[in-house]
Each structure stands twice: as C-alpha cells, then as structure tokens.
Amino acid sequence: MSERERWNKKWSAGEAPQAPSPFFARLAPRLIRSLRTRPGARVLDLASGPGRHSLPLARAGIAVDALDCSSVALAQLAQTAGREVLPIHTIETELGDPEDAAALLGSARYDVVLDFFFLDRALIPVLARALKPGGLLVFETRLAPGEIGSAVNPKGYWLAPGELARLLWRDFDLLALSERPTSTKWIAQAIARRR
Numbered sequence: 001m002s003e004r005e006r007w008n009k010k011w012s013a014g015e016a017p018q019a020p021s022p023f024f025a026r027l028a029p030r031l032i033r034s035l036r037t038r039p040g041a042r043v044l045d046l047a048s049g050p051g052r053h054s055l056p057l058a059r060a061g062i063a064v065d066a067l068d069c070s071s072v073a074l075a076q077l078a079q080t081a082g083r084e085v086l087p088i089h090t091i092e093t094e095l096g097d098p099e100d101a102a103a104l105l106g107s108a109r110y111d112v113v114l115d116f117f118f119l120d121r122a123l124i125p126v127l128a129r130a131l132k133p134g135g136l137l138v139f140e141t142r143l144a145p146g147e148i149g150s151a152v153n154p155k156g157y158w159l160a161p162g163e164l165a166r167l168l169w170r171d172f173d174l175l176a177l178s179e180r181p182t183s184t185k186w187i188a189q190a191i192a193r194r195r
Contacts, residue, residue: 027191028056031057035062035111041063042065045057048074050073051081051088053116055080055081058086064087067092068091071092077090078090113130121167124167131194137191142158143160143187161179168190168192172194175192175193178190
C-alpha cells in the first residue's frame with residue numbers, strides 16, 4: 001500500500017489526529033499576531049491533513065498553502081475552506097525527491113513553514129530555501145530512543161535524541177528546542193529562524 005493509499009484510508013476512517021497539536025495551539029496566537037504585521041504573509045502547512053493547523057491560521061486571515069499526499073484529507077479541507085471562504089490553497093503531492101520538492105516549493109516564498117509529524121531529513125534544506133530570510137520553521141515529530149537503524153527505529157521514521165539540532169544547524173538559528181516525553185510518546189519540537 002502506498003503512502004497516499006494509507007493516508008486516504010486513515011482520513012476516510014477518521015483515524016488520524018483532528019485537533020491542533022498542543023505545541024501549535026500555544027504558539028498560534030503569537031504567530032498570528034506576527035503574520036498580520038506582514039502584508040502578503042504566506043504559510044506552508046506540510047502534511048496538512050484536513051487542516052488542523054491550516055484552519056486556525058486561515059480563520060485569522062493568513063494565507064496558507066496546505067500540502068498533503070491524501071486527496072481525501074485535502075478534499076475535506078477544501079470543503080471547509082470553501083464553506084467558510086478561507087484563504088487556503090491545497091496542493092496534493094508526495095514530496096519524495098528533494099529536487100522536485102524544491103521546484104514545487106520555490107525560493108523565499110513563505111514566512112512560516114509548519115512541519116508536524118512529517119519527517120523527511122532530505123527536505124530540511126528545501127524547507128529552508130522555501131522560507132524567506134528570517135522566516136520561521138515550526139517543527140514537531142516523534143523522538144525514538146536509539147540511533148537510526150536501531151531495533152527501536154529501524155527505518156528512521158523517528159528522530160534520534162539530539163538529531164533535530166544537528167539537522168537544523170546549517171540553515172537555521174534555533175529559537176527553541178525541546179525533547180521531552182508526553183503521556184504516550186517522546187517528541188522533539190523546534191522553532192527555528194532561517195538565516
């Protein structure tokens with residue numbers, strides 16, 4: 001089963017998260033205030049699903065490009081955006097190849113990139129280029145004990161401890177970084193400014 005099929009099945013069955021991440025919910029008011037001061041501000045919500053992070057921003061008048069591989073999730077988001085007349089543009093694609101992703105996302109287009117629980121290490125430099133200088137990357141994903149390739153993290157779907165800082169140091173200044181447990185898993189969170 002492809003990633004697209006897997007996520008279409010999850011979104012059709014309502015099995016994926018619908019509520020915003022608590023990390024995003026805490027940060028959203030500050031993001032919205034900041035983005036409202038920038039005429040033409042634009043946000044990229046990577047792996048947006050049906051808009052748990054896109055919708056709060058768009059409801060505040062912020063333009064959002066919501067990117068996901070799931071046609072089901074994006075159809076749900078487009079329906080909501082259409083009904084509420086929100087500034088959301090949906091993009092259905094899989095960001096597999098970094099060169100294709102760079103061509104799609106462009107250069108210095110976004111004021112903020114949201115990356116919640118989508119991990120493709122090769123795309124970090126692409127996301128940096130897609131941000132305007134001084135733009136923010138807001139990132140949250142799973143953290144696994146052990147290194148990539150270990151029995152706990154055999155395919156590298158989760159970050160290893162300390163890995164997020166290493167991935168971001170080349171293109172970003174870290175404003176906040178946290179690796180901590182929640183009630184069900186370990187997570188890594190970062191807010192980073194593009195140099």
